[in-house]
Amino acid sequence: MDRMCFCTEPIGDIRCRALEKVLAAMTRPCTYVTYCCHQTVTYTERRRHEEACRYAPYHCPFEGCTYYGLLLYNHIQDLHASGSDDDEAAVVVRCNRRSAVTLEKTMPFRVLLHRDGASMFLLLNGGDVLAGRSLSLVCMGPRPTGTPR
Template identity: 30%
Template sequence: MDGTSSNKRQLEAQLEGDSNAKRHNVTMRLETLDCSVCSEPLRPPIFQSSLGHFICLSCRSEILDKKCHLCSAVTSFERCFGMEHVIKSVTVACSNAKYGCAEQIIYYQKEEHEKMCPNAPCFCPESGCGFAGSTMALLGHMTGKHKCPLSTCDDPSMVNVYLYLEPGLRVLHCHEDDQFFLFNMASESFGHAISVVCVQPRVTEPKFTCDLYYDSSTTDDSQNSCCKVRSSSLSDGLPTGYDLIVPKGKVSDEGNGIMLRATIRE
């Protein structure tokens, strides 16, 4: 290595050390970083009144009387590049840090990040449990702690699962895209009730459909039902309502001899 390269690396190391030395953990009132009109996080472009009050672009576009909304002084609102530089340098932890998210997000991007954060929690639906964690953490919890039977598949575009009609929860995990489905089998006064839900942190429009089919070897009876698969974080427990009902009298009360076939399509 020649002397020029060595000196260059030494200079880069010194600059990096100086930069790190200037980094400190500080505390501040986060409303200082919010628009003083709408209280939404400030983001570029940011405007400042002649008296130092900051507002966002949207609120600036709605102020037509040239008066400061805080003190009513006549003023102009000019672009404040200095505040924009400050805003871009402020990072905060994701609210899902305790569930495994290690991201440090620019303050005004926090809400957008958390809407899509893969570590947002899902919740155990078992009564009195209280577990919360990422989708895959909940999957491990359900199969490990509560011993829910697990089925797996590799191709999420079309999945066939065969399940005996017995009360309890059944788990389906699609490896390719980590989709997690939960089947609930319940014995009700009117018969056997089955429902299916896609477990994920955010409720979205149904992405999957599910064909539920049963065939009783004891009574020669069969039934088919097609439904849109709901999504849920299970924060309020299992969704209400059922997707297939096997009426009383169609099969024995115990469901013996019943095989349920679930076909999930994207």
């Protein structure tokens, strides 16, 4: 009975330049072609393009909501800002350029909808850190209207 043995020692970073060149030459349409992105990208640039693609749909940040699309501002305004659940509606704040916003310790985030009808931000509660509280502000839209990269 023959026994197979395998070496488990790492062999380091070995690159195959020929395969890298083949992959760099391959192109494909953007993953978001169904959302009107008609850009063709190389295999090696695909991830960078799709992370910044202005046609990439949004996931709704609310727990249990399955919305996935380009009109997140409208979705949140219509379903969550005036929603039937008082706790959920309290998470959405309509704001102007200067607005006071309160974020409680137990709240994971707050959605800020600007009155311009397009600008939307997530105020994320990162929790306690050594120096105090950790907060992040993330712009969720609108995406730039220039030519996608």
